[in-house]
Amino acid sequence: MWTRFKKNFGLTAIALPGLIWFILFSYLPLIGIVIAFKDYKISGGFFESLLSSKWVGFDNFKFMFATNDARIMVRNTLLYNMLFIVINIVVPLFIAIMISELLNKRGAKAYQTMIFFPYFLSWVVISYFVWAFLSPDKGLVNRLLVAMGADGISWYSEKKYWPFLLTFFNTWKNLGYNIVIYLAAIVGIDKTYYEAASLDGASKWQQIKHITLPQLRSLVAVLFLLAIGKVFNSDFGLFYQVPRNSGALFPVTQTVDTYVYRTFRVIGDIGMSSAAAALQSIVGLVFILVANYIIRKIDRESALF
């Protein structure tokens, strides 16, 4: 065993910096899960505080679920994800088919490039874009409303619009990315299917319905399951930056990730925030394992592991 280790030492040494990174930034943070079951008090150094803090079992979780906030954030996270999953799978599918069928191929390339653009922007930048349209006094939308004789809307304090707005922004940013995924699959479909079908007199619509869509079925299943694996996660920037952290909107913008951030950084409650984060990690793990198990059954090639 020792000789085997010595013989392979050259390669092991090359992987060492990466291994150290994983230990520091992926494995040591797992103490966050441990803290969820402790009454964490800072006393001296990092490890000292961890060891000297008392175990409290599920107390942190009980306190968290006693608050109204906890129910809201769980509800919002799940509902938004369900909505996003359906839209982000269905809409790009049809647009990708449109792009692939265009007669003008250069146009196809140009459209794809433009629609991909928002994906490369940060939510902070996007929140400024949104402000340009929705600012209560200077925003374009209110200016138009007023010009048409209607009243302006104070967008950042009226929560009823935000489920729709957030869904729209999320779709807008991620559309190009999802189209690319579908286009890669469409390009991979065997051309002879279409040739055979058209010789048999199948119209283009019939070909799309009977060749393209069925060929994409396993990709759709995989995308769906991967998204289900992340159903307890949310895009922090979308829910925190885009609504400008507006308190009036919390009932429709609070998700698990914004809750963890606010309880930890604003309120400073390590117990409840670590409990929420731990819950997210554990539920996330279960969902990913189940999703991956099902993906393996459908399409071994697409499984994560």
Added chain:
Amino acid sequence: MKRQKSYSYMDISKGSNVLFNVILIVLSILAVIPFIFVVIISLSDEASIVSKGYSFVPESWSSHAYEYIFKNGADILNSYGISVIVTVVGVLIGLALIATYAYVISRQTYPYRKFFTLVALIPMLFGGGLVGNYLVVARLLNLKNSIWALILPLAMSPFYVFVLKSFYRTSIPDAIIESAKIDGASELRTFVSIVLPISKAGLATIGLFLTLGYWNDWYNAMLYIDEQSLIPIQYMLIRIENNINFLAQLGSQQGIVSEVTRNLPSETVRMAIVVLTVAPIACVYPFFQKYFVGGLTLGAVKE
């Protein structure tokens, strides 16, 4: 005759083509118009914004916002510089870490390959969450208000490791590595002088992912940076926004308001900062898009 007609079944009809083009043009415009709008606002005259609000056709144009940034915006330029430094250093460190680690787990003959693969796989499924990350970076590593807090946490990601590993497996023949070994080259030498040069396309893809991640990052700055001199441009935008919200809440309490207002960039300057933040991405991404797309379709862990 029949034959000729059947050929047209390969294409959609002219009518459908027009319809699809219209839909896609609308979507394309929708995708880029907010950025164009912000560019227009940044080039508007401040007075016309005060009177007319944000508009696609301002009453008068002005490059004042940009002149202001380049003459008096020392803070803004400094933040821009921090973002550039973090991105350049981060991409170099990240590439070094990812390229080495991915290479080791891509070597089929390496006996500890399974272990190192598992080490990279587990973080994809399970994380410590915000509190754990924060305590490690701020308390254990003591990186609060250090530029390394912006660089190190983003340097590596399991996903990039697996993308590059797939790339190595498909583009580097084992025979090349074997022959280098027979010639007596050390592992490190083989990696540096043989593997790296033929992996440029793969490294470019990962470099692009990393560049985007670093340039667009504000989360780590929000957690770990308070010091003005270390604020990256994305976080600078958040701070400006916070000050505006603060002002709005104060309403008309004059004394404090004037103090904050004095340090606040004007409407046009704010939008000019947004434009300068997006500009590097908008300029290069059409050219690098193909590397990006290439990377997305690789990346399964598969053994």
